[in-house]
Amino acid sequence: MTLKSGLLLISLLLPATLWMPVAYAEITEALPNQQQTVALKLENMTCAMCTVTIKKALQQVKGVQKVVIDYDTKTALVTFDDQKTSSAALIKATTDAGYPGSLVTSISQ
Numbered sequence: 001m002t003l004k005s006g007l008l009l010i011s012l013l014l015p016a017t018l019w020m021p022v023a024y025a026e027i028t029e030a031l032p033n034q035q036q037t038v039a040l041k042l043e044n045m046t047c048a049m050c051t052v053t054i055k056k057a058l059q060q061v062k063g064v065q066k067v068v069i070d071y072d073t074k075t076a077l078v079t080f081d082d083q084k085t086s087s088a089a090l091i092k093a094t095t096d097a098g099y100p101g102s103l104v105t106s107i108s109q
């Protein structure tokens with residue numbers, strides 16, 4: 001290998017080694033926590049106690065990390081691990097509790 005081709009090789013490898021820590025950080029951040037947030041529109045909410053019942057029902061679903069219920073808009077914002085549960089399972093949980101739900105939007109994080 002000549003000195004010239006050696007330098008060329010280093011200049012080719014250098015950008016790759018600079019990129020690697022960045023790519024690696026993205027992978028390690030994304031993998032342990034496959035978080036997803038969905039908004040569910042809920043039926044039958046008539047009083048403040050309903051929000052407590054729905055919140056409890058959603059929190060019992062394995063993989064659910066955060067539940068925020070908005071009584072005024074009759075929606076639940078649920079953050080969950082999509083490796084452990086799904087929006088269909090969340091809807092089943094609220095429906096079983098007496099509050100049929102439907103998916104409004106899916107916000108990936």
Ligand SMILES: [Cu+2]
Pocket residue numbers: 045046047048049050051
């Ligand atoms: Cu109620």
